[in-house]
Amino acid sequence: MQPLIDNARLFGQRPEEFARLAEGPSPQVLFITCSDSRVVPALITGARPGELFELRTAAVGAVVRRDDLAAVPAARDRLVHAADEPKCSDITDPTVAEAVQNRVLTQLERLRAYPCIEKRLEAGELQLHGWYYEVHTGIVREHHAESGTFEMV
Template sequence: MQPLIDYARSFRQQTAARPEEFARLAEGQAPQALFITCSDSRVIPSLITGARPGELFELRTAGNIVPPYDPEQPTGEAATIEYAVEVLGVTDVVVCGHSHCGAVGALVRGDDLTAVPAVRDWLTHAAPRADGTKADGTKADGTKADGTKADGTKADGAKADGDPAIADAVQSHVLAQILRLRSYPYLARRLDAGQLRLHAWFYEIHTGTVLAHRPPADTFVAL
């Protein structure tokens, strides 16, 4: 913690060289995009995009989950999305998943989360994913997104390989959040009017590569 404190103490001196930039920030904000991503400490939106202060409006949740639209039960996540779109007028919304995601990994593996009930209950908001996987990480035939059965074996009887990247599951999960956003009425209106664009990204922690979903080919490719 001490290095963080030391940096915060010196931050004012570091910004003194750019007084005009910070003076403009005090006048208001006009971010280019709403960036929805995971709370994972290894995923830093400004590091990935090179965004300067004021350019990104961020929403970070465990597993970059977008909760279902429910006007009767407002959430902090829904309020953030609404403010970004209706008040700040962002024209782009990015949902960025990442490799080595603990939240999606827990869903895929069917981890026992009784020791962290808040996490367990939050993950129930994960929408069914594009690969047919349910929120508990299983498909209709009882296998998980990685082909693993409940007993830890693959559908063909082999043991699961334990790949930490779980890229396919995370990418499908990101697409499910994009579909969830389309169910928000004010987002749907702006999408229909051509005033808003949705982007599905996948960030590889171990390589720094950013992939984006291309609808025509229904695949993630490097930006």
């Protein structure tokens, strides 16, 4: 814990670097990701403070593997009611890649269904990107609607 505390102290000693942040947040990107602590959007994208608005969602692997979530009832209830169980033909795959990718596509469909999003997409004012991040390799794959596949960025 001490290294984290020490870094937090050093972080605050660069006021000139963070002065613009005092004006308030102005992110241009909403980054929806899983709650997996190994997935760090700013690290993956190189974003600076204030550039991303991050929304963390519950992990898909627990649902696919049918893990016992009794100890975390709020997460369990959220997963049960959030969407259909992600489809996964190989639940022995520790990355549950297929299920995670299917969840990404489901979330994109849900976002597109909002009238305000649909309107901005049609006007070319907004773009949606579906990514799958491979924790074990560091590779980012983006969904391509034309091919229906996730391809390396």
